[in-house]
Amino acid sequence: MYELTKGANVDLAALGESVESVVVSLDWTSATGEGDADVSVLLLDADGKVRSDDDFYFYNHPVAADGSVQLLGKSPTGSGNNDRISFDLSALPEDVARIVVAASRYDGAHFGELGDLQLTLADGSGEGLVRYAIDDAGSVSAFIFGEVYRRGAAWKLRAVGQGYASGLAGLAKDFGVDIDDDAACEKDEDAAAEQEDEAAEREERPASTTPAATTEAAAARAAVGADTAAPDRAPDDAALDAVPAPRRPEAGTDDAPVKPRARPRTAKKKITLPKAAKTTLAKNESWKEARLFPVSVLKSDRDRETRATSVLLSVMAQVPEFGRRLTAAFGAPAGRMETFTEVLLPFGDSPRRPDGVVRVERAGKLWTALVETKTNGNALRTDQVQAYTDIAARRGYEAVITLSNDVALEGSPLVDVRIDGRRKNTVALWHLSWAEVAHQAQMLIRHEGVGNGAHAWLLQELLHYLQHENSGCHGFQNMGSAWVPVRNGIDDETLCQGDPRTLEVVESWERLIRQVCLRLGGELGQKVLPVHRARRGTTPGARRSRLSDQLCIEGRLHGEVRIEGTPGVLAITADLRTGKLRAAMDIPAPTQGYPLTWAKRLMRRLAEAPADLHIEALVEGEGGGPRGTLERLRPEPADILPKNGVQITGFRLSLFKSMGSSRGNTESGFIRSVDDAVHHFYSTVVTRLDRPALRRAAAPEPAAKG
Known part of the structure; x- marks a missing residue:
């Protein structure tokens, strides 16, 4: 893996062939295991500013409509976290010149408290290409790890390593994001009762027992002068032309500190389903609502696997937000998706029939993944997955996706397969749990929203199917024979x-x-x-x-x-x-x-x-x-x-x-x-x-x- 130092850059095309779709990971550890940070991404034009607030991606706005950016979320790694972002560089508009990758902490925490800070970049197959290790973050609450930027027709990665003491709000404002601080003061509903309690306790205590910390803090605040104000940005040894200097307040203005966790104003309109159930027209409880995906006819494990695969793949193809949400983590580009079931593929003397195939087309290029599905407590078979991996390698396919009720663990693969390193084409092996599929559907239809009402209804039908007791898609459900x-x-x-x-x-x-x-x-x-x-x-x-x-x-x-x-x-x-x-x-x-x-x-x-x-x-x-x-x-x-x-x-x-x-x-x-x-x-x-x-x-x- 290529190692970058602060301020250095590298051409992505020089590191690998499959770099139109990449995954950037931010990693950190904490001595207590509790240290956390939120990843954010900004798309900038040639002037170093966002084109609109929609170019700012963070925990409350995680996915681009065109699929070019998707925050994939965190996964624990030992005493820290790994947070991944998927970028489809071929889907980025021409007027996007740079992508800034940053993270922020809150509630007074700073990056100097975290260890093993690093940025890594992997290609579409999941192979790590470049790494940037950071050991000088300092006492800042927001930090720019790196940026991906255009140079002509090529994309490059620069190791930035720049901190902001003013936090996420200060960083976002410097790049032109309109901040709407909805964390404004809220009146405490029982403040009066608390004041009465404190007054009563002060009367019971002698004056000398007033907490010393409060008195010392007040004295310290009174002694603070203008020269001790915290800078907007942490000092940097070398100015990087790729990151503009923060905007300084004009003379005579009141530079009040910005509250953390501020959220940008966006004009995105999404459709989410109401949480409260609508009034039914059924005559009594015995009347069952008609469903797009019925489960009453499922009688065998084979029926459940076939139905579950077809239901999931069809919804992925019809609801772009959902299909993209699941496949971006596997290195798939953003583009037109088609899905197939029971595809017959030659394999020696005995052709194989994977449960499904996912194909994504972008700019005339195809990304293909074979899908192997299991329901109920059925385990994935090593010989099956190995055969599909060999088929994918021979035919130039990019990935094999396994899907079951089991949950994959870090450093403990569910299926051990041999990857032939002599082949030019590298096949990535990925795993999904049915619980994760249901989670992503819930996040979209109940919280984040989708593009239209038909898509929301399709996801609701999928979720109802997955959660039905007869579907066999209930997630991890057995502690094992031990x-x-x-x-x-x-x-x-x-x-x-x-x-x-x-x-x-x-x-x-x-x-x-x-x-x-x-x-x-x-x-x-x-x-x-x-x-x-x-x-x-x-x-x-x-x-x-x-x-x-x-x-x-x-x-x-x-x-x-x-x-x-x-x-x-x-x-x-x-x-x-x-x-x-x-x-x-x-x-x-x-x-x-x-x-x-x-x-x-x-x-x-x-x-x-x-x-x-x-x-x-x-x-x-x-x-x-x-x-x-x-x-x-x-x-x-x-x-x-x-x-x-x-x-x-x-x-x-x-x-x-x-x-x-x-x-x-x-x-x-x-x-x-x-x-x-x-x-x-x-x-x-x-x-x-x-x-x-x-x-x-x-x-x-x-x-x-x-």
Whole structure:
């Protein structure tokens, strides 16, 4: 892989043949496993400005209508994240001269806190071509990693490495994006009650007990002068002509800091289906609505595979937004798509018949992928996938896509196939889970919108089909043959470290957590990602081996999920010894006010939460603080406060429920119980916390203006 240094550039055509469609990846790690950032892309004209606000792609505007840009989303990598963006360079309009690839952090975080920052670029087959490692990001909240730009008929990549202290809003404004700050101050609905609490506590305390941090902070703010104002952009050793200098405020203007997470105004109009069900004209509940894709006639696995493949491929071809969403991650260009089923292809003495074929035409060139589908609990067969890979290599096809209920894991392929390196044509092997297909359909029709009502209806019919109990497309639904022996071994204390069955259970648990993220994210329309805490440099295999040893010793499976817009990480623990599931979240203590005020405010927020919710005060040091159920603490919030004056750092909220015993997805199954535990905790507890007032109280105080 070609290595770039800061300020250097390289011609993409010199690195590979298949560079009209490329995937750019941004990677980072975090010592705590919690560091995160949001990727953004700007399309610029020859003057270095966006042509309109639609040229700014970010978490709330992830896909270009022409398919030239698509934010593919994050995937965890050890103690960090990998965020990918697909670019179809042949689909870019002629007046787009440059593509800026950046990322931003929020809530006072900066890129200097992240490690192993890098940008990589891969061709359409997934082969990595170039890498740019960054080790000098500094204390900035927005960072330009690199840019892809035209030089005549060629495309080049430049390693930029430039930071912005003013965050995403400042970066976007410098490139001409019209920022609409919809994060403006909202009135706190219970501010009066909080002020009364603080006033009452001040009366009870002597003046000398006023928190010293508040007094010192006020003195520091008063002492700040104009010379200490933070610069708009981090200093750069060498000016790069490809990135224009930020616009400075005119003399006499008030350069107020821009709030983070500002969103650009866009004129995009999309059609989404209403969340509330419309009134039905049915005479009674026995009348079933006519469906485009019926499932009542499906009686065998072969019928399910054939029907599921045909349904999915037909909708992909008819709904460009959806087809592009699924194939962009596999290196397909944006263009006219056609799909086929049961195609007969010669292969020695016995022709093969893959379940489907996807073809995309762009500027007279064809991109082709063979599709192999499995439904229910049927596993992919290595000999089948190997044969399709060989056929694709011989015929010059670009990819083989496998589709099943299983979930692929990083560093652990579902099928091991041999790729003949002597062949000029490289075939990429990709995998999709049915859960991911349903997730992408949900995101489009319920949250992001599609181009017209017919497309929305088609996606709704597809989603109804996938979610029907008879379709066989329900995602990961079996913990595997090792589940019962491992549980029994934990019960009778005969399970030994190094038992390969524990590793199988750990991998199944990781697949389950990934699927929980897909389902919850599709329902909420937000980013929901698994969190993997591992030592820096640890491989996924080594991390899973360590977790399997912990399973033997402790008898517990532990996973973490980060939900965008929530104050903490949602942790889920399955205790195989007690048969209990625990869903929990740690929320930080506010930076201002008094502990009693914090406790009263928390009880008000949780007024409608379950009475058996467990609340624990987190204190400095290794020991735990006071704890109790919400039912007991509601009348006396002060009972949650330490009596010895120890500093409170936060609160831990936990709900417990019985764990399913069987390995499957039935009502009494383990998989169903984990899914229910996460959804119940989010809907009854986390939603009570996700309010602007709580987030402002927990956020660090903004820097003073000079």
